[in-house]
Amino acid sequence: MAQHNLQDTVALLARTPATLNSLLRDLPESWTHRNEGPDTWSAYEVVGHLISGERSDWMPRVKMILEFGDAKAFEPFDRWGYQREIQGKSLGQLLDEFARVRSDNLTELRDLNLRTEDLKRRGQHPALGPVTLSELLATWPIHDLTHVHQISRLMAHQYRESVGPWSQYLGVLQCAGHSSSA
Amino acid sequence: MAQHNLQDTVALLARTPATLNSLLRDLPESWTHRNEGPDTWSAYEVVGHLISGERSDWMPRVKMILEFGDAKAFEPFDRWGYQREIQGKSLGQLLDEFARVRSDNLTELRDLNLRTEDLKRRGQHPALGPVTLSELLATWPIHDLTHVHQISRLMAHQYRESVGPWSQYLGVLQCAGHSSSA
Numbered sequence: 115m116a117q118h119n120l121q122d123t124v125a126l127l128a129r130t131p132a133t134l135n136s137l138l139r140d141l142p143e144s145w146t147h148r149n150e151g152p153d154t155w156s157a158y159e160v161v162g163h164l165i166s167g168e169r170s171d172w173m174p175r176v177k178m179i180l181e182f183g184d185a186k187a188f189e190p191f192d193r194w195g196y197q198r199e200i201q202g203k204s205l206g207q208l209l210d211e212f213a214r215v216r217s218d219n220l221t222e223l224r225d226l227n228l229r230t231e232d233l234k235r236r237g238q239h240p241a242l243g244p245v246t247l248s249e250l251l252a253t254w255p256i257h258d259l260t261h262v263h264q265i266s267r268l269m270a271h272q273y274r275e276s277v278g279p280w281s282q283y284l285g286v287l288q289c290a291g292h293s294s295s296a
Numbered sequence: 297m298a299q300h301n302l303q304d305t306v307a308l309l310a311r312t313p314a315t316l317n318s319l320l321r322d323l324p325e326s327w328t329h330r331n332e333g334p335d336t337w338s339a340y341e342v343v344g345h346l347i348s349g350e351r352s353d354w355m356p357r358v359k360m361i362l363e364f365g366d367a368k369a370f371e372p373f374d375r376w377g378y379q380r381e382i383q384g385k386s387l388g389q390l391l392d393e394f395a396r397v398r399s400d401n402l403t404e405l406r407d408l409n410l411r412t413e414d415l416k417r418r419g420q421h422p423a424l425g426p427v428t429l430s431e432l433l434a435t436w437p438i439h440d441l442t443h444v445h446q447i448s449r450l451m452a453h454q455y456r457e458s459v460g461p462w463s464q465y466l467g468v469l470q471c472a473g474h475s476s477s478a
Contacts, residue, residue, distance in 0.1 A: 249462060
């Protein structure tokens with residue numbers, strides 16, 4: 115298992131918009147706009163959720179730790195913030211927007227020139243309690259991977275019947291949802 | 297849930313090489329060459345496995361159904377075939393090779409001009425028994441998604457400790473392996 119490494123974190127964060135663009139752009143809506151059942155998301159909604167996190171979650175929390183440390187708890191993340199993001203937008207527009215806001219955030223992150231000692235600074239999560247800047251930054255790309263994992267699962271779900279007896283060999287079809295947002 | 301639709305199947309199959317290319321090319325080896333523990337694969341090995349399937353699994357089985365129906369069982373898939381594919385190759389070379397063999401196979405598939413009645417033709421799987429051409433073709437992109445799902449999980453595993461208390465919120469970290477090859 116790897117130690118957190120900021121260069122590795124940024125390398126992965128920088129690739130997620132292109133990964134989702136390659137997978138989803140111009141794909142038939144039977145893959146991108148269907149979900150796994152009531153109270154679950156489609157791939158289209160997941161991209162909205164990722165944009166919402168870029169705006170109100172990751173960099174705002176980085177800046178809160180640098181400014182206030184653990185004296186002030188983060189704003190709770192708004193799981194429904196994606197609904198504002200997707201209103202009236204096509205999937206192509208959301209993919210463009212995700213690429214733009216992610217790129218802006220990575221520029222802002224690089225401009226902070228974080229040093230090793232900064233990564234040890236502590237913040238206060240409203241539910242999890244004390245966390246470090248290093249943990250927050252490591253969580254960011256793993257949150258991306260949680261949603262790549264979710265998108266592969268929800269798309270595979272659309273063919274659950276179509277694959278016939280092969281379903282037992284396909285790991286992605288054995289995967290139940292694992293967390294409230296993934 | 298969607299009925300199997302050959303155009304939708306091909307649309308997804310055509311995107312997987314670019315998706316993995318966007319995610320993995322030039323990414324640090326701490327993401328691409330580590331696995332989840334003994335007897336598990338790295339992302340690099342998964343790409344080798346996908347190439348191996350292109351060569352010896354999907355289209356050869358399609359052609360067997362068209363030629364022999366269920367009179368002759370498929371060759372069992374060689375789970376270790378990937379070892380020949382990766383020998384001495386860089387990840388970049390494997391990504392190029394996967395794109396090439398997938399593209400060749402999709403050309404060959406389109407040239408078959410399969411009609412609705414062809415999709416009902418039956419074949420014989422060595423372990424699963426009777427299957428249809430439609431089920432075989434539907435399984436192909438879901439096998440891709442099983443491995444996208446696996447890659448997101450095995451990469452996330454590398455930061456299992458680094459994310460600290462956030463691990464409980466990250467669905468991908470709750471996912472156990474689901475099948476022998478995924």
